[in-house]
Amino acid sequence: MENLNKNLKYLRIRKRLSQTRLSHRIGIGASSISAYEKRRSTPKISSLLKYSKYFNRKLEELVNEDISLSDQIKQQDTKGDQLRVLPILVDSKNEEMISLVPVKAAAGYLNGYSDAEFISELPNFRMPFSELSENKTYRAFQIEGDSMLPVPAGSYIICEYVQDWEHIKDDSCCIVLTADDGIVYKRIKKDFSNNQLLLNSDNSEYLSFEVSLNQVLEVWKSLGFVSFNLPDAPQK
Template sequence: MENLNKNLKHLRLRKRLSQGRLSNRIGIGTSSISAYEKKRSVPKITTLMKYSKFFKRNLDELVNEDISKLDQEKTQDTKGDKLRVLPILVDAQNEEMISLVPVKAAAGYLNGYSDAEFISELPNFRMPFAELSENKTYRAFQIEGDSMLPIPSGAYIICEYVQDWELIKDNSCCIVLTDDDGIVYKRVKKDFQNNQLLLNSDNPEYLSFEVSLNQVLEVWKSLGFVSFTLPEPAGNNKK
């Protein structure tokens, strides 16, 4: 168990979580988390299971491996030269449709993103906008939460598929699908030297966090959004 304390700290910091915020997320006391990371105490198996489920790491990795080294050694194909399965739908004219992933389908998308049958069951449509090329693949994702204000919760983000992650412009807004966090909408900064992406929120109340490239499944560049929440007029103070 020589790496356990280092692994627990590494996983927490990689998500940019304080000990207090992690405590709230997994139901373990802050003092206990501190003790585990400083090797003053060894977590029970039930506690390790909470860590394992939250960080999506198996118990063998948590206890026996050096996860920080594993994350660095596993290199990801950033250019997309290797085959990535991307199911698409076409209409009767053989023109590609845009698949919509609503919030209620977000959990299922993590498991079904490469499943043609799952994609076919999503709402699929076309958008007659000149800004959308016939030679590219688009998808729409509904977001929830206020981490990217002023874009409101419930907005639909219209995205273009990114095959070559090296083309991602730093600080551009993207939908990122990851093993750990599912669908997230953030500003992305590349850190390929450390085999990771840095994800930032526009709402300053939310901390930035890193994701290992080995956890990234898809990246979609944001082009625009559709919202049915209309903004209030500027200076509209009700009396």
């Protein structure tokens, strides 16, 4: 367990959390967190399970591995030089179609995003907008929740596929497909030095969070949205 205290401190700092803020989030006293990190105390299994759940790390990783080292070894290919499978559908004129991922298909998309048969079963269409180029790949995702207000729940986000993640501009809105959280729509900040993306909501009631690049499966840059929730008439 010689790496345990180092791992606990590394994971906290990587999420930019003080010991007090982490205490509030996982329900362990700040003094105990300090003692764990300084190796003055060894956490009980119940505390380790709280760390494991919050940071999405296996107990074996927390106890036996040097997580900071293993994260560097597993550094993600941000430029997209390695093969990424992206199935697309074309019409009778060999022109690329836009696939739509509605909310009800979101869970299936996590497993079928690289499956050509699954993509072919989604609604596929073309959009006659001059803002969309013929030589790029687009997809539309329906979003849930109000974390990105004023874009309302149920909106359809029209996106462009991003092969090279280094081209993502900080604070741009993107659809990110992650292995743990599925489809999320957030503002992105790159933190490649720590092998992660920072995901921020426009609704201040929602906390920002980090996702390891090793958990990221796809990134789609948001171009616009379609909504059938028209605003209410202004009050007189």
